[in-house]
Amino acid sequence: AHLFITHSATDEGLDYWHWLQREARLMHVDMQLIDYLVDVRRRMDDGHKIYSLWDAYIHADLVTYPSLYEGFGNALLEAIYFRKLTVVNRYPVYNADIRPLGFEFVELDGYVDDRAVEEVKALLRDPAEVARRAEKNYELARQHFSFSTLEKKLRAILADFQ
Structure with a gap:
């Protein structure tokens, strides 16, 4: 299983983020923080593609x-x-x-x-x-x-x- 977090780890507090990391490890879930790849609008940043949040929704189960x-x-x-x-x-x-x-x-x-x-x-x-x-x-x-x-x-x- 894969879990992609599109918002900052600090949105809900670092304690929550650390708890999520522990739970993901225990459950063998590939969890990735991708907030640095997601913004309000799709764009290029110094040659790197930044996706919109809507891109993430399209691919979510x-x-x-x-x-x-x-x-x-x-x-x-x-x-x-x-x-x-x-x-x-x-x-x-x-x-x-x-x-x-x-x-x-x-x-x-x-x-x-x-x-x-x-x-x-x-x-x-x-x-x-x-x-x-x-x-x-x-x-x-x-x-x-x-x-x-x-x-x-x-x-x-x-x-x-x-």
């Missing part, structure tokens, strides 16, 4: 969103946009604003348990179920978070000011 606390979660919407199997920790904003809408993710309660591991393994062996969930999540995101939905909501708000 699984996206993890292990935040303990977070704002709304643009990265979560990106994973939905790319129709990826996604593991989400149930952080407060997710529980309040996203989960009630009916999205289908592999959910964690602050840690990775055996149930989540087995669910991910089963899904990785069932591309049809992953595709079904991905399409459902995409449609829910389109209904609730698209630019056209935003425009309708903003028009309604602005109409109240007149």
